Each structure stands twice: as C-alpha cells, then as structure tokens.
Amino acid sequence: MADRTDDLAAIVEKPRAETVIESLRSEGVYDETRRVEPRDGTHVAIPVTAVPDSTDVSAVRRIDLPRRSRGLEAILRERGADESVAEAAPSSWAVIGSVVLVDFGDVSAPGTLAEADRKTVGEALLTLHGNADTVLARGGIEGQRRDPSAAVVAGVGETETVHVEHGTEYAIDFAEVMFSPGNKAERARMGEVVAPGERVFDMFAGIGYFTLPTAKAGATVTAAEIDPDAYRLLVENVRRNGVTDQVRTVLGDCRGVETVADRVVAGYYDAYEYLDSALDALVSGGMLHLHEATPEPLFPDRPLDRLTDAVKAADRSLEVRDTRRVKSHSAGVVHGVVDARVE
Numbered sequence: 001m002a003d004r005t006d007d008l009a010a011i012v013e014k015p016r017a018e019t020v021i022e023s024l025r026s027e028g029v030y031d032e033t034r035r036v037e038p039r040d041g042t043h044v045a046i047p048v049t050a051v052p053d054s055t056d057v058s059a060v061r062r063i064d065l066p067r068r069s070r071g072l073e074a075i076l077r078e079r080g081a082d083e084s085v086a087e088a089a090p091s092s093w094a095v096i097g098s099v100v101l102v103d104f105g106d107v108s109a110p111g112t113l114a115e116a117d118r119k120t121v122g123e124a125l126l127t128l129h130g131n132a133d134t135v136l137a138r139g140g141i142e143g144q145r146r147d148p149s150a151a152v153v154a155g156v157g158e159t160e161t162v163h164v165e166h167g168t169e170y171a172i173d174f175a176e177v178m179f180s181p182g183n184k185a186e187r188a189r190m191g192e193v194v195a196p197g198e199r200v201f202d203m204f205a206g207i208g209y210f211t212l213p214t215a216k217a218g219a220t221v222t223a224a225e226i227d228p229d230a231y232r233l234l235v236e237n238v239r240r241n242g243v244t245d246q247v248r249t250v251l252g253d254c255r256g257v258e259t260v261a262d263r264v265v266a267g268y269y270d271a272y273e274y275l276d277s278a279l280d281a282l283v284s285g286g287m288l289h290l291h292e293a294t295p296e297p298l299f300p301d302r303p304l305d306r307l308t309d310a311v312k313a314a315d316r317s318l319e320v321r322d323t324r325r326v327k328s329h330s331a332g333v334v335h336g337v338v339d340a341r342v343e
C-alpha cells in the first residue's frame with residue numbers, strides 16, 4: 001500500500017512560516033486544501049503533499065490538519081456569534097507575515113462592527129490563519145511621513161513582522177510604517193523593468209518597497225527616506241536581502257540628495273511637488289515613474305499635465321510610455337502611475 005500523503009505537515013518556527021510557505025509553493029508541495037495550524041507557542045504545522053526536497057523545515061510529521069472548507073462566517077456561527085456580526089464581518093483582509101490586516105471601517109458608521117464584535121471577528125481570523133498571531137484594524141495614512149494608524153483587535157498584539165513577497169523579505173512594523181498589500185504587482189513590476197547596472201533614485205524609499213526589487217534585479221540604488229522609523233527598517237531590509245553593496249541609504253529629504261539616475265521612482269501620492277528634484281537627478285533618456293492619488297475622472301490627465309508642465313519648465317521633453325491604475329486609494333480616488341522617458 002502506498003504511503004498516505006494527505007496528512008503530511010512540515011513543522012517550522014512561526015516567524016519563518018510565510019517564507020517557508022512561499023518556498024513550498026515554488027517546490028510544488030504546499031497543500032492549499034488544508035489549513036496551517038499552530039503547534040505550540042513557537043511553531044506551526046504547514047500542510048504538504050510530499051516531503052520537501054529543498055525547503056528547510058524542522059520536521060515533517062503526519063498531522064490531521066483541518067480542510068479549508070470553513071470560511072470566516074462559518075467559524076463565527078460555530079462560535080455562537082450573532083447573525084448580525086457574521087453578516088457585517090469583512091469579506092477580505094490581508095495576511096502580512098504573522099499579522100492579519102483588516103479594514104473594519106469607521107466604528108461609528110452605520111453597519112460597522114462595534115469594538116467587542118471586532119475582537120470576536122479577530123479571534124475567528126486567527127483560527128482561520130494558523131500562522132498569524134495578531135489582528136490589526138487598518139487605519140489611514142497621515143502626513144508627509146506617511147504615518148499609519150493601526151489598532152490591535154485580537155491576538156498577542158505584536159505589530160512587527162516579516163513579509164515575504166516574490167522572494168523579497170520586508171521587515172515591517174505596522175505601528176510605525178505603512179505597507180500596502182495592493183501595491184504587490186507594482187513592486188514586482190519594478191524588479192522586472194529595471195536592467196542590471198542601472199542607477200536608480202528611489203525618492204521615497206520607505207522600508208524598501210521599490211528599492212529592494214530593483215536592487216535584487218541588479219540595479220544600484222540611492223534610497224532616500226525622511227522618516228527615522230521607516231529608515232531603520234529600510235537599512236535592516238537592505239541587509240536582510242543581501243544588497244548592501246548596491247544600495248546607498250540616505251536619511252533625510254530627497255530634495256537634498258545629490259545623485260545621478262537612469263531611473264527615478266517617485267512613489268509618493270504628492271510626488272508631483274518634488275518633480276524638479278526628480279528631473280535634476282534624471283539623465284537624458286532616463287525613465288521616471290510618477291505616482292499620484294488622483295480622483296478617478298482626472299486620471300491620467302492630471303498627473304500627465306503636472307509632469308508635462310514640470311518637464312517644460314526644465315526645458316526638457318518627454319515620451320509617455322504607460323499610465324496605469326495600481327489600486328483604489330479610497331472612494332472615487334485611484335492610485336495611479338505614469339511612466340515616462342525624459343530627454
């Protein structure tokens with residue numbers, strides 16, 4: 001009789017869970033039909049279809065892990081939550097490392113969950129995602145330094161975690177810095193469009209959103225970040241991803257950075273206010289990626305007009321290569337990007 005493979009699980013340390021899951025997926029042995037479950041305070045069991053060949057795990061054991069047939073609403077009902085709570089529970093959320101990030105909306109708005117009910121939902125989400133240990137209610141982003149607001153809803157309350165995305169590791173502290181799951185495709189894209197040896201100026205580096213994928217693709221990057229908390233994580237992430245020789249980190253306003261770049265990434269919603277500095281750094285024939293939060297009817301015309309005016313003022317010319325919507329920023333507002341070649 002052949003050995004059973006529907007009850008195999010890899011045992012790993014909880015902080016490594018997301019990294020290991022991505023590796024198991026790449027290896028083709030991660031079992032999507034069963035749930036990840038905590039084993040003790042420090043380890044989780046990850047379902048696999050075979051013993052992994054190349055992924056480093058602590059052990060592989062036979063464990064009867066539950067199927068993924070239960071959704072959030074089903075778990076809430078099993079726990080005796082009011083029907084109104086199950087119906088008002090969020091339909092989507094993001095698992096970032098060991099943190100579940102949820103947009104519950106304004107607690108005072110009609111139809112939203114009260115604080116006690118949010119805790120009930122948060123505890124159910126931790127049951128649903130065994131590799132997570134904290135649920136955070138996601139708030140807004142404020143100020144030039146893009147300071148986030150996030151409240152602990154359930155779990156141990158740990159706001160620091162490590163997120164793995166396309167092989168890149170991001171150390172994050174949701175109490176100190178922003179991280180948008182909706183920008184995942186744009187982060188991956190930047191690692192694809194850059195050429196080895198290119199000089200990149202990341203004007204608003206944050207924790208390394210675009211710095212890391214471009215550096216890992218072979219670029220040399222000047223990464224400026226004005227917020228000390230984000231800068232600390234940027235330095236850590238550069239080291240964590242093994243690109244210290246390719247990245248120059250600068251703590252301070254990007255307008256004071258002297259650099260020459262073949263590609264400038266202006267990944268800030270009000271980046272149009274910094275276009276003179278972007279153009280000063282950009283060589284003739286270089287690429288500029290201008291991000292903006294724009295009312296839906298005004299995209300892409302408004303950022304294009306702003307870029308055109310800035311280029312004209314600098315006595316240069318441009319060729320628009322692409323305009324695209326990255327994600328919805330808020331009701332009626334789009335996070336968009338303009339890609340342009342500047343002569």
